[in-house]
Amino acid sequence: MAEKKEMPPELKEKLRARFNEDWRKELRKSFPVKERMKLPRQKMPERDPEERNKDFSEVNLGLTEKWAREEAKRCLDCANPQCVMGCPVGIDIPTFVKLLEIGDYEQSVRKLKETNVLPAICGRVCPQETQCEVVCNLMKATGVPVAIGNLERFIADYERNTGDVHIPKLPPSTGHKVAVLGAGPAGLTVAGDLALKGHDVTIFEALHVAGGVLVYGIPEFRLPKKILSAEVDYLQNLGVELKTNFVVGLTATIDDLKKEGYEAFFIGTGAGLPNFMRIPGENLVGVYSANEYLTRVNLMRAYDFPVYDTPVYLAKRAAVLGGGNVAMDSVRIAKRLGAEFSACVYRRSRAEMPARVEEVHHAEEEGIEFHFLTTPIRFIGDDKGHLKAMECLRMELGEPDDSGRRRPVPIEGSEFIMEVDLAVVAIGNSSNPLIGQTTPGLKVGKWGNVEVDWETMATNMKGVYAGGDIIRGGATVILAMGDARIAATEMDKYLRSKKAKKRKHKT
Amino acid sequence: MAKILKRERLVPNIHLIEIEDPQIAKKCKPGQFVIVMADNFGERIPLTIADWDTEKGSVTSVFLVVGTSTHKLSLLEAGDEVPVFVGPLGRPSEIEKFGKILCAGGCFGIAAIYPIARAMKEAGNTVITVLDVKANFLLYWEDKLRSVSDEFYVSSRDGYYDCKDFIPKTLESVVKKEGKIDRVISIGCTYLMYTCSEATKPLGVKTLVSLNPIMVDGTGMCGACRVTVDGRTKFACVDGPDFDGHLVDWEELFIRRKSYFEDEIESLCYWEKKNFP
Ligand SMILES: Cc1cc2nc3c(=O)[nH]c(=O)nc-3n(C[C@H](O)[C@H](O)[C@H](O)COP(=O)(O)OP(=O)(O)OC[C@H]3O[C@@H](n4cnc5c(N)ncnc54)[C@H](O)[C@@H]3O)c2cc1C
Ligand code: SF4
Numbered sequence: 077m078a079e080k081k082e083m084p085p086e087l088k089e090k091l092r093a094r095f096n097e098d099w100r101k102e103l104r105k106s107f108p109v110k111e112r113m114k115l116p117r118q119k120m121p122e123r124d125p126e127e128r129n130k131d132f133s134e135v136n137l138g139l140t141e142k143w144a145r146e147e148a149k150r151c152l153d154c155a156n157p158q159c160v161m162g163c164p165v166g167i168d169i170p171t172f173v174k175l176l177e178i179g180d181y182e183q184s185v186r187k188l189k190e191t192n193v194l195p196a197i198c199g200r201v202c203p204q205e206t207q208c209e210v211v212c213n214l215m216k217a218t219g220v221p222v223a224i225g226n227l228e229r230f231i232a233d234y235e236r237n238t239g240d241v242h243i244p245k246l247p248p249s250t251g252h253k254v255a256v257l258g259a260g261p262a263g264l265t266v267a268g269d270l271a272l273k274g275h276d277v278t279i280f281e282a283l284h285v286a287g288g289v290l291v292y293g294i295p296e297f298r299l300p301k302k303i304l305s306a307e308v309d310y311l312q313n314l315g316v317e318l319k320t321n322f323v324v325g326l327t328a329t330i331d332d333l334k335k336e337g338y339e340a341f342f343i344g345t346g347a348g349l350p351n352f353m354r355i356p357g358e359n360l361v362g363v364y365s366a367n368e369y370l371t372r373v374n375l376m377r378a379y380d381f382p383v384y385d386t387p388v389y390l391a392k393r394a395a396v397l398g399g400g401n402v403a404m405d406s407v408r409i410a411k412r413l414g415a416e417f418s419a420c421v422y423r424r425s426r427a428e429m430p431a432r433v434e435e436v437h438h439a440e441e442e443g444i445e446f447h448f449l450t451t452p453i454r455f456i457g458d459d460k461g462h463l464k465a466m467e468c469l470r471m472e473l474g475e476p477d478d479s480g481r482r483r484p485v486p487i488e489g490s491e492f493i494m495e496v497d498l499a500v501v502a503i504g505n506s507s508n509p510l511i512g513q514t515t516p517g518l519k520v521g522k523w524g525n526v527e528v529d530w531e532t533m534a535t536n537m538k539g540v541y542a543g544g545d546i547i548r549g550g551a552t553v554i555l556a557m558g559d560a561r562i563a564a565t566e567m568d569k570y571l572r573s574k575k576a577k578k579r580k581h582k583t
Numbered sequence: 584m585a586k587i588l589k590r591e592r593l594v595p596n597i598h599l600i601e602i603e604d605p606q607i608a609k610k611c612k613p614g615q616f617v618i619v620m621a622d623n624f625g626e627r628i629p630l631t632i633a634d635w636d637t638e639k640g641s642v643t644s645v646f647l648v649v650g651t652s653t654h655k656l657s658l659l660e661a662g663d664e665v666p667v668f669v670g671p672l673g674r675p676s677e678i679e680k681f682g683k684i685l686c687a688g689g690c691f692g693i694a695a696i697y698p699i700a701r702a703m704k705e706a707g708n709t710v711i712t713v714l715d716v717k718a719n720f721l722l723y724w725e726d727k728l729r730s731v732s733d734e735f736y737v738s739s740r741d742g743y744y745d746c747k748d749f750i751p752k753t754l755e756s757v758v759k760k761e762g763k764i765d766r767v768i769s770i771g772c773t774y775l776m777y778t779c780s781e782a783t784k785p786l787g788v789k790t791l792v793s794l795n796p797i798m799v800d801g802t803g804m805c806g807a808c809r810v811t812v813d814g815r816t817k818f819a820c821v822d823g824p825d826f827d828g829h830l831v832d833w834e835e836l837f838i839r840r841k842s843y844f845e846d847e848i849e850s851l852c853y854w855e856k857k858n859f860p
Contacts (some may be wrong), residue, residue: 282802284620284667321585321669323802327606348804352816359809359816359835361842368805376626376799382853385626385651385847386799461838510802510821 083161092170095155103174117220118147129296129411129442132379136200139223144230148177151222154213159224162211165558167191169208170226176231176560185235186242193268194261194557196236196303199229201294201401202554203432229434236306245315247274251569255280255338257324257511260288262344262544262556266309269564271314275571277313278338280322285375288346289545289551292375293367295405296327297412299433326516330540339574340539340567343526344560347505347545353397357455358501362389362463363423366402366502373409391498392418395466397452398502399429400550404436406500407444415498419445421452422470423484449473449484453491466497505550515540525549533563541567588641590659593723597691597739598650598657599633602661605640607670613698614676614793614825617642618801620667621655627667628652629798629820631770633694642670645694645770672801673824677790680707682765685757685777685788686732687750689715692771694724695793696781699768701731709733711764713757715750715775719743734761750775751782764788769828773836792828794819796839811835 083091094100094142122128122517128135139147151173159169168187175184204225212221235241242494252275256263259281269278285291302561312318324330330341350365352358372378376386394410396403399422411418420439422429425448429436440446447468452466470490473482477562512520519527520534526542533541543559545551589601600619607617616629630644640731648657648664659665676699684703693714702708712732716722718741729735737744738753758764767790769779776792783790794817796808803821810819811832817823 116724147697179626282669283800284669321667322606323669323672326671326802327610327669348802350804350806352806354816357811359811361838368807371799371805381846382850385850385854387850389842446587461835565813 078414084185087160087166090425091157091160091168091170094168095153100153100174100180104153105168105177105476106215107149109304112150112152112451113214113218115127115146116152116224117223118143118278120223125438125441125443128297129408132412134300134360135438139230141224141230141234142225145177145179147223147227150214152179152214152578154215154446156213158213159208159222161209164207164552164554165191165561167208172231173222173224173227176227180230182242183555185231188231188526191561192228192554192557193265194307194553195228196232197261197290197299197307198554198557199225199227199232199297200303201432203552205433207307207554220349236303241306243310244267244272246272246314249276250274250571250573252340253338254278254340254567254571255324255330255333256342256344258282258288258344258346258544258546259286259308259318259320260344260346260544260556261290261410261553262346262546262560263288263342264307265341265557265560266344266543266564266567267316268311268314269561270315270580271311273564275568277315278317280324280327281293281318281522282323282345283375284320285380286318286320289342292371292411293402293405295409297408298405314487323510323549325510330511330515330518340571341541342548342560342567343511343535343542344556345508345539345546346512347548347550348508349506351503351504351506352501353452353503355452355454357463360455360457360463361461362391362497363455363499363501364389366396366406366500367407367413367505369406369500370402373413378411379409388413390497391415391418393496394498394500395421395452395496396500396502397420397421397422398504399431400502401435402498402504402550403502404431404439408439408442410498411442411444411501417445417496418443419447419494421447421450421466421468421494423449423451424481425449425473428481431473447494451484451486452494454497456493463499464495465493468494502511505545507546507549511546523549531562532566532567533559539570584664584666587659587663587665588639589661590657590663591769592657594721595745597645597721597723598648598653599645599694600630600659601641601643602655602668603639603641603714604668605637607668608635608637608640611635611642611671611698612675613678613702615673616801617644617668617669617670618672618798619644619656619665619711621652621659622668623667625655625666627799627801629672629795629801631691631795631824632671633697635698639664644693647691647693649668650847651673651854654851654854669801673820674822676702676768676793676825678702678706682708683711683761683763684708685711685713685754685764685767687713687715687754687767687769687771687775689771689775690710692775692793693722693728695770696768697724697727697731699770700728704731704733707860711761712736713738713750713753715753715771723832731745734844749778751778754779754782755786758786758788764832766791769793774832776828777833777837780831780833784829790828791825792831793824794795794826794831794836795824796836797842797859801833810839
């Protein structure tokens with residue numbers, strides 16, 4: 077949930093100046109707040125649940141131009157826009173929404189991209205209901221906030237669909253070489269920002285495709301791959317070099333790259349290490365980590381087997397363990413791959429589910445079952461070593477734990493058997509340990525997370541910065557991007573100070 | 584994209600592939616592996632590194648043709664490119680002066696064990712190599728392995744070489760003859776490594792095996808390759824691939840390796856029909 081914070085004075089001033097621009101004043105006058113509040117929220121058009129739960133095409137179809145402008149009218153253009161504070165990267169929401177309202181799409185998307193370089197992605201996957209939309213003043217007034225996420229998506233898609241993506245003019249090259257480790261949202265953002273500052277950026281990515289979780293984790297029906305590849309193309313147009321099939325730490329270490337002339341580093345290697353339940357039978361055939369299940373289906377396209385060579389088990393009865401976005405994606409995939417029964421088994425209740433509300437809602441429409449307050453304690457195999465059932469325990473909610481959520485406590489004697497031939501463990505990931513293990517001197521925390529100074533994203537090693545899931549454990553796309561933006565600013569400062577020092581040395 | 588420098592059939596069904604990648608070649612250590620994907624529709628599969636050339640900037644692997652991926656690889660020629668070639672992955676084998684080392688290899692493991700035997704020899708060990716083949720015409724890299732071995736045995740079911748026995752029995756007789764062995768290293772198909780481990784258990788000789796479970800990413804991200812060792816779950820790709828053969832849960836490994844048995848057949852049939860109608 078977004079915490080109540082004071083708005084930084086510079087941001088306040090900037091917002092205020094735009095708020096007072098003449099066209100904004102006129103727009104506010106032309107259609108009074110009272111009228112605006114009466115407008116209904118434009119519904120996101122979706123494909124029919126019974127049709128979409130059989131394929132991998134996108135569920136949400138996107139607002140039309142007309143509907144988007146109608147929705148933009150609902151924004152009250154507040155003097156004190158709370159939504160901006162709710163957004164982890166502080167997007168100037170009223171300005172981009174009002175530009176959309178008057179039909180100036182080009183300026184609207186530019187305004188948006190000043191703070192969010194991946195709006196087509198964030199518009200689709202950000203948990204708006206706990207960030208910008210929950211604090212929207214219209215939410216307080218009417219209970220129905222402006223559909224900020226849908227508008228963000230609309231404007232970004234609009235630009236991409238015109239085929240006329242604005243490529244900013246690049247400043248002259250600074251000659252500084254920067255290495256970005258990992259091509260997830262954090263890495264892509266840093267690369268873009270630093271390329272725009274004139275640095276010579278190379279991204280090193282372990283997999284054969286850029287995107288991180290966006291490509292191997294989040295499925296096509298929620299985030300089409302073509303959107304991601306458009307973003308990656310854009311970076312390459314900015315001069316960013318992408319080296320895939322390159323595992324930093326193994327193919328070359330940070331020290332090796334230093335010797336090759338890289339001066340600054342950004343570690344954005346994510347939280348790629350799957351957690352397991354550590355209960356008996358977990359290595360039976362048919363029990364997957366969510367990472368494996370998702371990677372097979374999304375990255376390796378097992379849904380199109382045998383056209384693609386990578387197989388995945390096609391279940392009749394699937395259980396996905398966990399209540400986050402990863403669980404929702406997995407359980408909806410199992411359904412799409414033909415499971416008659418596809419259930420989310422979660423040890424807490426619906427209220428504690430960390431998944432985006434929209435995904436839970438979509439899952440329900442698609443025929444996903446929810447078994448709350450339930451946890452497996454043992455996987456049971458058949459004589460061939462294949463999963464055939466799970467022994468489960470019912471839970472009840474006790475006292476709140478550190479995260480503030482009520483802790484689930486097992487109910488004694490409540491054991492029961494759930495017959496399943498597929499179980500996907502989606503109970504979270506830990507930070508990827510590889511960089512820590514292969515970079516002597518780098519400070520790494522108890523959970524394998526790289527430690528940073530949260531003001532600057534600097535690690536304890538000079539010139540080495542980090543952000544995203546590698547410092548937070550599994551978090552969100554927008555937080556990864558927010559970290560990346562801070563890191564990029566600081567890295568730019570670092571590189572420029574280096575140059576200054578070098579010059580001083582010479583004279 | 585990585586360029587193929589050479590692809591050659593060594594013996595029926597076993598091929599060598601040499602791929603250009605100076606960066607990987609610089610980093611290779613004995614016992615590590617690479618992940619290869621033959622084309623854009625392919626599967627990511629692990630192959631043990633059998634040799635490398637830092638000057639030429641190339642890495643060599645040897646593979647047995649089994650399913651679709653290895654069939655595809657076996658048809659590539661010098662000059663072709665593969666979309667995925669990544670490595671070197673996994674922990675390198677432990678190389679030290681142990682004393683007397685016995686290297687037991689079969690199938691593609693004959694090549695895979697070569698860099699380990701070489702490094703063990705260089706580290707000052709006495710290296711005894713025992714290879715297992717079904718028939719004499721299936722032996723390859725004999726000269727390479729002889730050149731790094733103090734003693735060299737081949738067991739071939741047709742009795743062409745030193746003996747006819749399957750490797751566990753050969754090991755027993757070699758151990759009897761050579762005296763105390765400090766460490767056995769075994770690479771080959773799962774069955775060979777399993778039987779080697781069973782044979783050395785009563786002899787009390789530490790035996791390392793290089794496990795080859797199914798993998799996807801090969802960097803610890805998916806956990807497809809989990810194996811139980813000493814009662815604990817390990818990821819072969821990052822905790823291994825070398826493990827103590829006496830502590831591996833072999834039954835589980837056999838089952839997990841067959842997870843996609845029917846799919847593999849379907850995939851191969853589909854590919855054959857498409858390419859050789
Ligand atoms: C299935 C799923 C659904 C999700 N849904 C949402 C959602 O709806 N909304 C949301 O906000 N968040 C969601 N998340 C979380 C979100 O995707 C992550 O928080 C975000 O991707 C983190 O970005 P990152 O750049 O830090 O890391 P990642 O996206 O994990 O990227 C890390 C990249 O680094 C590469 N890498 C790792 N090690 C190395 C190495 N040694 N050398 C080179 N490259 C390396 C990896 O291959 C990967 O490409 C979801 C996550 C998953 C798994
Ligand atoms: S980035 Fe996410 S949180 Fe911020 S405005 Fe957009 S949708 Fe809302």
